[in-house]
Amino acid sequence: MRNKPGRIVGILVSIVGLLAVVGILAGIKAGQIGQLINMGKEGAKAGPPPESVSSGKVDEQTWEGTLQATGSVTSLKGVSLSNDAAGIVTRINFESGKSVKAGQVLVELDTSVERGQLAQARARQELALSVANRTRALVSSGSIAQAQLDTDEAGLKGSNTEIETLEAQIQRKIVKAPFSGRLGIRLVNLGQYLSPGTALTVLEAIEQVYVDFTLPQQRLPDVSVGMPVRLSATASPSADADAGAGGSSWEGTIAAVDPSVDSNTRQIKLRASLNNKELKLRPGMYVNVTVVLPNKGKVVSVPSTSVVHASYGESVFVIEDKKPDSPGASKSPTGQPIKIARQQFVRKGEARGDYVAILDGVKPGQEVVTAGAFKLRNGAPIVVNNDVQAKPQLDPHPENH
Template identity: 40%
Template sequence: MLLRRMLIMLGAVAVVVLALATYKGLQVQQFSAPQPPISVSAVRSVEVPWQSRLPAIGSLKAFQGVDLTVEASGTVEDVLFLSGEKVKQGQPLIQMDSDVESASLATAEAELALAQVEFQRGRSLVIRQSISKSEFDRLSSELQAATGKVAQLRALLAKKRIAAPFSGTIGIRQVDVGDFLSSGTTIATLQDLNTLFVDFFLPEQSAPLLAVGQKVRVSVAAFPGEYFEGDIAALNPKVEETTRNLQVRAVLPNPDGKLLPGMFANLEVLLPGDQERVVVPESAITYTLYGNSVYVISEWKDAEGQPSKNEDGKPRLVVERRFVETGERRDGQVVVLKGLQANEQVVTSGQLKLDNGSHVAIVPDQTMNKTDNQARLQ
């Protein structure tokens, strides 16, 4: 009886030990089995001609622009322009009441005619010594005074008729017939839109790279995706002390009149000379406080230096985290100055799941495919 119980107990212990051993074996087998590869997207770095550019922001200004004002006070008699129309240089715009000035001018011209007659008579008399030299001088002075008064009144009369100082597009009128205008009142704005200036600032470190005649490329929010080209026209001869920036002015043709003064402009100064640069998508760069890095994909090799393959016969791929020095970024691309060679395969998505030496599998980038499809539809 006792022997039977011992045998049952030993059998139960053997079953438990066997179960534990089987469970442990399964665990070891599970952890020792190769991990599935991490799916990532990748592209190859390329070496392309890269033109360096200096980005900046600025404002558009008219080549010639002025707010038209009146110099002499008076009442508006006639408005000779329509709001928004194009006007020529010298074209009359506003006629003010000038009856008083015209009457004064007529009186002054009559006095001038009398002074001229008396001056001519005095000249003949002084030759014959019929009048004194001082009397002749008085007649000459009266003639000069009358001449000056006529010129003064003619100038005042001319100020009653306001003309365009240059050709351009006139804005919305600010006055109406019958308005009394005091000196300095604005009647409208006049802008020459055929050519525009774009004023912008660049850091003082950029001064050696700038020169008059360099090309600039401008874009504005009103016309997304469209670029306007111009040339640097002037460099300010001093650096702003408060910002340490240098003011630059470029001239921009505007034959279609699309651009307007006051618009906010994004622009790039095109530096001369193209250089061969290694370029990758911006999504391939991982930015951290310790530096910028990329994950470079390569074939895993065994101890003998032979490439290893997966069960499906394809090369086993692993990643290497490599720190790089980056340069300019533009249109979704970034220049890699150091740490990467051309034609190396880099990860563009899935970096958060990776570590140095991780086993990966390359899959198509769905984001890029979606973007390409949208581009085709547009």
């Protein structure tokens, strides 16, 4: 019983020590929480870190009036070559894809029988001519009657007609190029028997080509024959073997406007004519057509990279100076002034080159974000850095690497 007070004192001392340790730990933790709260207040006062972006000016430009369409290339002249008469191929004088001149012999069929008959006909013609000449001399001297001369003259004409017929039959078995152009793939071989009308190859005159395209009927008053057009293709074959892929462009004029409107599509058909001396355009190719109208007008435009596309609309971020009384830092750690990006919804118009027309929402002279807009929100702090920036162009011609 005498040890009981000492045991109680020990327990009390332990409890007091434990409470002291807990109090010390609570004080340390409270200090850390206070530091974090102060850091949060300082961070809120400084605001979020600024985003680095590139900028450009809203510009007022003079754009020529244009109409856009898609077209298909057709050759100035194009035919599928075939034989007129039946026979066996004895000679082929062309290779696939080669250029030929008008009148050049391409394919010959067997004409041995017709040539033999022609030789006989010419021999009969010589005899008929000799008889006719003697008869003419005798008639002039009165030795024989005029009726005999008429008979011999008719025999001579019959011989001439027979020769012309055989020569025509021989020509029907010789296929020639009707005009200068480029041949397609050869479809026949030596020794092959051909029925009349068998396809041999195709011939296209492509040094000058047509491009057929359509426009809505509402545009009929705006177009006329002779108006300039520009055509472009994302890729085109080249006459040179080492030609690389890439876009190409050509210029031409409207050659014809269809007098009627398609009753199903309500579109008008047009045809443009252009030179193709480099042979880069081939029949059947798809091209973009731009009809250049005579009128020009002022448009407000921004670089196309400025426009942010979203399901609820299209917008740009206008760069504005930060107000002195607004929260947050006024300069970045590198000393650059911090500005504010204000989201402005716009109504977009026609795109041309690296620019897009803005019908409503911004004014000329305003500065907008051109790179980095995808990471911004309305009122976000930004730092403008235009050290590395591609200059937008109305008619860009990027190098093909």
